[in-house]
Amino acid sequence: MAAMNNTAETTASADRQSFSRYLVALIVCSALFLTLAGSLAWLVDPYYVHSSPRIEGFNKIKPHAQDLGNETKITLAIRRNPATLLIGNSRIDIGFDPDMLATEIPSIPRPISNVGVPGMGVPGVRQTLSRLLSETSPRHIYIGLV
Secondary structure, eight states: OHHHHHHHHHHHHHHHHHHHHHHHHHHHHHHHHHHHHHHHHHHHOTTSOSOOOOOTTTTSOOTTGGGGOHHHHHHHHHHHOOSEEEEESHHHHHHOOHHHHHHHOTTSOSSEEEOOOTTOOHHHHHHHHHHHHHHOOOSEEEEEOO
């Protein structure tokens, strides 16, 4: 009977050790996966949020980030701290290219940020402008609404 108790205790102890090893391996693998996923998201930086280095052929061109709306444009404008700010609805968004303005109108203060968002009305402009003015100091602001 004592031998049977020793065998049961040994089996239970081995099961606990096996379960402990499993939990440690699960926690380590989960932490490693989350670290790798977070590092990849930081490196790719699809919305220009993290200021990660731009690598030609990998993450330098982000063709759709500008189309993602207000938050991406605000983040870029804050990072850029524009001297000239263009804000409004689709007429500003589509009608004014900051690079073209800098080329065609040399006297316009640079950098220039276009924070136009299609469908933006007066409340949206007011809220966006308030946020931008709390974190940047543009010398010229052009507002376009129709």
